[in-house]
Amino acid sequence: VCNTWSSSDGQISDFFMYETLFSKTLVLIDLVNTPPELDGPTNITFSEDEGTLQYPLKAIDQEGDQVLFYLNSSETYDMGTPTLTVEGLLLYTPCEDCTGLEIIPVILLENQTGTDISPLSTTVYLWINVTDLFDPPVIFLTQYGESLLGADPTEPIIVYLEEKTEVNEDNWSPVWIAVLGAYDVEIEDNLILITQNSSFGILNMTEESNTAPNITTCPPIGDREQTIFPCGNLGLNKEPEKAAWLYMELFYDQFYNESGIDEIKIYIQDENNMTSDVITIQFVILMSPCYSHGDCQPKTGSPYPCQDIQRATNFTQYYYCQCEPGWEGEFCEINIDECATNPCDSPYVCTDGINSYTCACHISDPDCDALPPWVFALIAIGALILIIIILGLLYRWKVKKSGHFKWVLKYILCHEEPQKYDYEDEETRSISTVTSIMSQEFINLKY
Structure with missing residues (x-):
């Protein structure tokens, strides 16, 4: 576009007579666009x-x-x-x-x-x-395949055990057993178990194992053993063979006549000084002073049940012994004497038992309850008289029912014609007459 001068009649006289501005534009057929x-x-x-x-x-x-x-x-x-x-x-x-x-x-x-x-x-x-960063070992503690650790693994695990004494053997708790171990995602790490000494028992362990376990789904609870390996993968996000392991069985054997709280701390450390969570096991050994199968019961007004930490240090303040029948005393240590009321008649002597008694002859006269000889003679005479009476009644009944009985019997035994008697008026005869006839017939039969 040029700025030129022209005359009034439209004729251009001089081009570029004055300063002129030019504009030049390059136009492409396609639009330009570049990727981000x-x-x-x-x-x-x-x-x-x-x-x-x-x-x-x-x-x-x-x-x-x-x-x-x-x-x-x-x-x-x-x-x-x-x-x-x-x-x-x-x-x-x-x-x-x-x-x-x-x-x-x-x-x-x-x-x-x-x-x-x-x-x-x-x-x-x-x-x-x-x-990669150094990872601490992950500790676990299980029984029957289930973890004993809570959401916060540092929270104490409380285990209640009955005190072992000579008088409560039937109430002893079984030996506490669990599976303790840890894994480390750095397979090259070596793991070390560190425990605190116990006070009222001994913490025993089986031989340590470093072999990668075969982690499978656990069977039903009723079919599991107490020391079965933990169920599931324990939160491990890789194959067990690609991690370092340390595990063993843990036993707690308590001492005799000891009660209280035995607190044991356990953790596992790797060679990079990385440590697992510190787990705390509190073995609460409950005082058990009851004799003769006596049972612990809370006293009236006591807020603590028998399975409570209070029983590990103070029994008589909150609890009492409920005795079995036949026992009494603060700790059921006294056998009640059932013979104290003289329940046996003479000549027997009473012997006390557990919630029972027996009456028997004294050891010096074991036949104290035998009958005297004259009693046996009297019994024999009475028996003989009874037999005679029964035979007489039986004979009378036979004669009454069958008048031919005597003659048939005599014929069979003696092979002779028996003498006949007339018994038509037998009902009117006196007992003495019948007795005489019976006596005579017995004599005849004898000979």
Whole structure:
């Protein structure tokens, strides 16, 4: 475009007579658009057990377009699952005790508001290096495959045991047994068990084992042994063969006639001086002064049950002995004398038992309850008279029922015709007459 001068009739007289401004423009057929680029490092170093990585991403676009950030939805990851906002905030949490290199592809995409230009994208790769740190051993304590540790493993574990005395053997607690151990994710570490000395018993252990255990699902509770290895994987996020192990069986043998609270602290340390949680086992040895199967009972108004730490140090203040039948005394130490009321008649002597008594002859006269000889003679005479009476009645009954009985019998025995008697008027005869006839017949039968 030129600024020229012309005459009134439209004729141009002089070109470039004055200062003139020119404009030159280069026009392309296609519109220019460049893909976005990541503004920042792609190599990131992150320590294990450090938590969650929060890394803001920035991008540059030559045309000033807005850039959005995306992850490839089909990508798989080895140590954790990242998340990414469209604004570019990357969150990444590696798995526990996992170390190594994680590569995360990130898509940078232009946000075009118009339809005449297609948005461009760029894929960049973030290299996250999760570095190793020294991990402490993880301690466990189990019975029947179940953990004895609470959510806070440093909280004391309370074990109630009955005091061992000569008079309460039936109430003794069985030997306390558990499985104690630890693992360390650094397989090259050597683990060492450290325990505190006990006061009222002996803490024994079986031989230590460093072999990776075969961790399987436990059988039903009723089928488990007390020293079965812990169920599940104990929170280990790798194969057992890739960790260091130390475990053994733990026994507590209490002393005789000792009561109180025996507190034992246990922890496991590796060769890098990293230590596990310190676990505390409180063996509460309960006072048990009751004799003869006496049972502990709280006194009226006592707020403490018999299985309480108070019973380890003070029995008579809060508890009493409930005695079995036949026993009495503060600690059921006295056998009640059931013979005190003289329950036995003469000539027997009373012998006291446990909630019972027996009446028997004295040892000096073991036959004190035998009958005198004249009693036996009297019994024999009475028996003979009774037999004679029975035979007489039987004979009379036979004669009455069958008048031929006597003659048949005599015929069979003597082979002669018996003499017949007339018994038609037998009912009117006197007893003396019948007795005479019976006597005569007995004589005849005899001869």
